[in-house]
Amino acid sequence: MKNPYFGSLADFARGRDEGRFTLEEVTRYFLDRTRALSGEIHACLSVNDNAVNRARQLDNRLRREKAPSALTGYPLMVKDNMEVREMTTTCASRILEGYRSLRTATAVSRLLSLGAIILAKTNLDEFAMGSSTENSAFGPTRNPWDPSRVPGGSSGGSAAAVAAGITPLSLGSDTGGSIRQPAAFCGVIGVKPTYGRISRSGLVAFASSLDQIGPFAVEAEDALEAIVAMAGADPLDMTTAPRDPEEMRHDFQRTSLPELRLGIPAALFGEGLDGSIRERLAEVRRGLASQGVREEEVVLPHAAMGINVYYVLATSEAASNLCRFDGVRYGFRSAGSESLREMYEETRDKGFGLEVKRRILLGTFALSAGYQEAFYRQARKVQALIRQEFLEAFSRCDVIMTPTSPTPPFAFAEKTGDPLSMYLSDIYTITANLAGLPALSVPAGVDEKGLPVGVHLIGPPWSEGRLLAVAREIARQWPASMPRVHAMNGRDPIGVGGGRK
């Protein structure tokens, strides 16, 4: 984490407590950098005007008392489909342009209560539907490693923000890979926790049974701290589980690589997988084996149907969840309609982008009378099989490894005309959502073009701590390098020479 102040969350906490820097200084640094890179990367949709004030207040408080948490004063960016009171929450959609939130998402408010400082809300594919952030109504985010390429999606803004060094921590949401795939494309760690680990209250729903909030960070420890802070039962979300978040910290410390059994679903490493990604993965496997990790081949016969199942279930739920955007109570309403029906149709036609409309139509179809049995219900049955197969596989291994994405970051417009090929970029990540399992993407070096490659780890329910322990080892062997915009060698666009006290 190349910034003038700290290299990790723990380093930040030390520096803060030792008075190496003020929170105001740090906050101003990241905000300035955010503004300077807003044209080149376009990671953010709105900036928190109150961030510097909050930093100053925290600085004052820290003169009197000890910081309650490592996260006190830590910069944070939040995907713009999570509510932050008094800020806008647009979901990168025209239909919510200018919409101000009345409340703060539980996950975010738990970080805020520990003292995190929200710098900005980040760009995404409209309503989190997409794998490239090209579906944002407010323009795409560019990959800090190569601005001609996409950062992945849908949480592309949050991934690019950490990669570009405009924040050390950000939040995304993951329905089919929306944290992990952009994490891989941007060369950072991205974690999708177990379904029910983190409250969805305040997360604008895409597919409620699959959505889960998770962090982007550079260090595994930092991601762990963020998840622990956000996790736990929430009276506002009946799908949260009453699990003790501390179990993750415990597992993280306790996991020992020499005893670890790594599951390899070899059947998934065939057709469609980019050659250099396959090579990177082989190297990671050798590296882990050198630490005593033992490989087990696992078979997931229905995993290949994940994409089919996902695009029935996720679109069905999405079509339902997006019914509320009707122009009646808030958000965009098309003017001059002659009738109620016309108002609905024009509002939704003008308010939603193409991909969102495509998914609403797919989902409406999949749930409609006469088709529900063939599509929605059938998909639910296959989903149950996939989950069962994963749970059985975890009786023979502790962690399953796959690539995060079958391809490296692709160029803009490369896949926008071919939705199916775009959907296939989630082929490795989708099954974790369908099975409700925790999974993450950790960088494992770069391919021959110098683009980052991500390794995908899936674990049994509630094993986030274990997954992050493995990720820490991979990160140790292949330290994250940072893209050009992240370098501080004089080409830094805003010059931070005097930053350090």
Next chain:
Amino acid sequence: MSEGMPLFRGYEVVVGLEVHTQLLTKTKMFCRCDNRFGAPPNTLVCPVCLAHPGSLPVLNGQAVRLGIRAGLAAGCTVNPVSVFERKHYFYPDLPKGYQISQYAHPLLSGGSLRVRTSAGDRSIRIHRMHLEEDAGKNLHAGIPDKSHVDLNRAGVPLLEIVSEPDIRSPDEAVDYLKRLRQLLRATRVSDGNMEEGSFRCDINLSVRRPGAPFGTRVEIKNVNSFRFVHKAMLHEIDRQIDAIEAGETIRQETRLFDPSSGTTKPMRSKEEALDYRYFPDPDLPPLVADNVMVEEERQAMPELPERRVLRLVETLGLSVADAETIVGEEALAAYFEEGVALLETIPATRGGKGRDRWVSFVLSEVLRELNRRGEGVLTGPTATATTIPLIGKVVSGDLSFSQAKEVYQKAVEEGLDPLEIVSRSNLAQISGEGELLALVEAVLAENPAEVEAYRKGKDRLFAFFVGGVMKKSRGKANPEKVGEILREKLGSPAS
């Protein structure tokens, strides 16, 4: 089942009813907004019931409890697992674009309710009861060309109670609804207030020749009083029979009752029926019935109306009709029984005599004032604590029954304690032998011809003499004592 069923122009009517009743919870079904009628528009709302982005439903346990209670009261089975689903349609009063309801797996199944009509007692089976949320209300009054929406009601807990198609006449339908409402009130599940929309009914009706298979059914919506249910059904029965006799086929459709014309009008046909795209709500885990709650509700079940009627008949000697009238109004029944208990605490009114007066007083005076003025007459100055002593004065002979009625009437009108009115207007009854004797003699002296006729056998004139004495005393004479003296004076009529 057709045997002995009422026929309409030679057709049998087959009816099933769907009742939506609002539950008496403190807060709404899926958020913590107040569940209350009559607040200014859009003041009982929050991000959840306004369907703001990011909001999630959180189930109200009290609604589940009341649903279980209603189900147990009607003999339903509490299903161990039930599922909330989403029912989709677009309308401005439905903020999420879907209603959360239960569909394939309701909270309660089975059950029945006994109805009593001229055709006798019958059991109407209840198919299911399930929980769902109410919608808001569109308001079209006020600014021209504009509609408004009030979302105070959006998210209010509802119990939908679906009968089997066991009802065979408008009378039975109304009796079923009245008894169902009684049951819901007696168990404090709902206030059953039809004017405020907390008890609403949809009618599914078809006709057939006796013994024939079911005809095509028509659903009638928006029928919001017992009278309208009766009227809508009579009209729909005629409409369907007319159509069949004219050789037409009945279309499966939804019709709307228009109270102003007393007719039903088409709303949408089967072809236009909405595809609600039901599917399990992923925000709400399956509802697992809490056995502790079910047992608590079973144990705490209050006496149900049917049993209460029996008890009043058996222990107090009421007629079935009188007992049903009293039990039919939950508040009146409570008032009545409170009075019965109070009667036993006063020596003069202990035993049957005071009770008979009380029954007739409640069924005439109190019922009339209740219907006219509402439940306020059951509390305050005319609560049982002050009304029972008034009955006491009747039993002890200090007041005539008609005087007591007048006093009560006045007390209700003026909001005063009845006993205060008695003492203020010097209404004490004339019971003194001498005074009464003088009055009786005066009346007999004034009517020699009638005395003659009475003695010759025209015994119906006895009441005439009593009336004369009462009039002369300005109603203060004790009619029973007057009767005794008259009998003595006149002797038995010749037979």
